[in-house]
Amino acid sequence: MIVEIVSVGTELLMGQIVNTDAAYLARRLPEAGASLYHQVTVGDNPERLREALLCALSRSDVVITSGGLGPTKDDLTKDVAADALGLPMELNPEAERRLRGYFESRGRSMASNNLRQAYFARGAALFPNPYGTAPGCVIERGGKAVIHLPGPPREFMPMVDASVLPYLAARLGGVIRSRYLRLFGIGESDAETLVADLMDESNPTLAPYCSLGEVQFRLSARARSVEEAESALDPLERAVLDRAGQFVYAKTDIPDDTMACIAARRLIQSGKRIALAESLTGGLLAASLVAQPGVSSVLEEAIVSYANSSKIRRLGVSEESLREHGAVSERVAQEMAEGIRKSAGVDIGISTTGIAGPDGATAIKPVGLVYAALSTKDRAVVKRLELNGRRDDIRLLACLHATKLLLDELGGAYGG
């Protein structure tokens, strides 16, 4: 099953928006057993859109469009596609009812152009849109299919998960299930090498994705039933854990979960309170944790102690340690973590100190030298790191290592 993505919109074409929709869909298509060979982007121009759709239909089984489903006169995708397929546009009563209900429930009157969002090519099957007013749809014609999805990522991505992948899997006669294992402490190519032979299977599939410092394995199975798919995933998961289990810190059902949010959720579950002392990470560690709603119940405070005077005054780091070992040292990292734990009166203190560059390196302390430390009343841990990359990369990697210290302290099963 060959799929092609046609992204529609002048803002996209002109680069005012980066095409995260296409990247997201492309990453998930293999789960449904689909192959992708072309992505194209055109503006809100009916002739070029029509040409792109016909070209895509000539070489693919399924064409998926994003964008151009809204109420304005620039939103042409459905009309142009219906015309290209030789189908009339018809008002969908169910879509109209929902649209009117949407505006009524917000106490707003509906401008007449909004009704365009309830028109679809004859025979279209609708995909509900819980996050916006424009439903998606699929139109089957001559053994091929055209799928229309809304452009805003907050509407597009949930519709891919809820409607598009199940539709595509059903086209091949089945359902799909996916799990995600998140790894830390191993590079992408090393991770791939460990599981290389498992990646050759076509069902279930194993695919690695790499972001800065982290690797995610996606395990997907297509089968006739959910139970069958889950059963197919179990041995694959065991095989991955046999090879790479020591690097796996979490198993989730959603793609692209972050280590910080996973750690924050485990922290909330644990009920332990935490405080942070950040130097080179400059607030990033705190910011990554507070991305998780509810963290305010367990995060007491964070001190970004950039200056030595702040380390002394706020954290009780000793002047002697700063003088003898320097601010970037195991000793100072440890005193920062212990100092923040005690002065904030919490269970866990975490600290970071290091040299993000481009300046600040010395003969014995290179750019990228970082210490991350954790302190509880029972123990103290310090990690010494030599990180590579630009200033921003080094700070992000330092955050990941500090967050990993927290995950290790919280322990527990990797599921969660």
Next chain:
Amino acid sequence: MIVEIVSVGTELLMGQIVNTDAAYLARRLPEAGASLYHQVTVGDNPERLREALLCALSRSDVVITSGGLGPTKDDLTKDVAADALGLPMELNPEAERRLRGYFESRGRSMASNNLRQAYFARGAALFPNPYGTAPGCVIERGGKAVIHLPGPPREFMPMVDASVLPYLAARLGGVIRSRYLRLFGIGESDAETLVADLMDESNPTLAPYCSLGEVQFRLSARARSVEEAESALDPLERAVLDRAGQFVYAKTDIPDDTMACIAARRLIQSGKRIALAESLTGGLLAASLVAQPGVSSVLEEAIVSYANSSKIRRLGVSEESLREHGAVSERVAQEMAEGIRKSAGVDIGISTTGIAGPDGATAIKPVGLVYAALSTKDRAVVKRLELNGRRDDIRLLACLHATKLLLDELGGAYGG
């Protein structure tokens, strides 16, 4: 002059990388007087790449590829394009010398496949790559041109600026110069309305770009000389300032500068020292400022005082104020800013407090209610904000408003 972008790479096609290159290039093409109607993405597959190139050449004057210039066997772009154009590949002695010099200067031996990066279609003119080993190039043939650029954004984007835009402008007989005005406190559509008539000109051009909470105007002129281009920009800039000057907080020569980095640079220039007290922004404000190298000389510390106990202990916020007004109040914001200024012993204290949601709202304090405050020994300023959006949006907007307080305090010319 019609330009088409062909992005090459299986990682891009499969969504493992988001196509920021194409968005960046698309945004800048109008500066060079180029029109863009199609963007396509193909994998590292010679047949489909060839087909995409021929299709693009049939409908465009200039085809710009990204990716596939590296040393591996997957890097096929130059070979496929040369074949499609009917040109032989030749070793470029200058490129070979630079490549060998690159490895020698790093004390590394050069694997033989690296030499592929020094081969180009006959007649190609090279674009230097200061940030990597693969040069770009342009090949002119039959009145059309094919431009090859490296895929990594850190190499791609500088090459667009330094080589591609000047080449395209020269094709139309001239040079281009751009300036950027950054606006805050006005929405995109309102900003557009103010300058709508100025946006109709084809040279010099005025184009707005919107990011969360901010608007950037790009002013570009093509002319026969740099002086002539600058002279054409001056009256356009004056006209924009006449209409929207009250919202303009900076003028820069580089696109996509951030308000935080601009504020951090002005702070460094001023020599004033600062400290932050963050509640809902949770470290984001500090993190945005420390993205600017050198800020450690003026940023004493930041306290992320999530809990009330932290606000009391670290910042000296009074229990009475917390009890009577609540943590999210003008009074507490003011006490936080003053408290951090005094306890850190700095010139400027800045604070944020608010409700990011989704929880935490009360009958009189909705999600999005935010206070940002600034304190110096001479004055105190508090801004009350009602912000819309998701949790992350509210926190980012709160950071921008707090940063704007700092910019206002630092004053000075908008150039910088």
